Amino acid sequence: MNARINNPAMILPQSMQALLALSKSIENCGVPQKTLDLIHLRTSQINGCAVCLDMHARGARKSGETDVRSFTVAGWRDAPYFSDEERAALALTEAVTRLADRSDPVPDEIWNEAARHYDDKALAAIVVQISMVNVWNRLNVATRQVAGQWAAA
Numbered sequence: 001m002n003a004r005i006n007n008p009a010m011i012l013p014q015s016m017q018a019l020l021a022l023s024k025s026i027e028n029c030g031v032p033q034k035t036l037d038l039i040h041l042r043t044s045q046i047n048g049c050a051v052c053l054d055m056h057a058r059g060a061r062k063s064g065e066t067d068v069r070s071f072t073v074a075g076w077r078d079a080p081y082f083s084d085e086e087r088a089a090l091a092l093t094e095a096v097t098r099l100a101d102r103s104d105p106v107p108d109e110i111w112n113e114a115a116r117h118y119d120d121k122a123l124a125a126i127v128v129q130i131s132m133v134n135v136w137n138r139l140n141v142a143t144r145q146v147a148g149q150w151a152a153a
Helices: 013-024 033-047 050-062 067-075 084-097 108-117 120-142
Strands: none
Touching (some): 033 050, 033 120, 050 067, 050 120, 084 108, 084 120, 108 120
16 A cells, blocks of 8 residues: 555645644643543544554553553443543544534534533643544545554654
């Protein structure tokens, strides 16, 4: 498998700088790193981004995430390994990532459950994280970036 082109963010350094700055903006906003990692994995599963799944499963493990949680994040509703807070973040992740799947893309029920667990600053960080991962997924999938090549570089 070969990529169509290098990742567009690598070709356009100002784009990379902007994406990195956006990523940095959510640090210390009240959302645990493990939750941000779960958001990244679930978004990338939905979008079929092998590069992000590979990279962030490895990163989550280095941050102390367990394999069993990484392996079961796609089935988070039925797996006993996730807290209520994480479930709320994952439900919001799915809604924001799948905007076209329903007439009310992010229903009040999903938003209100997330708001029950996170303050506005943390909710903002979660929405930015979901959006940012969707950007990375689209860059990688559109250009057919190859999983694992980033690790070899």
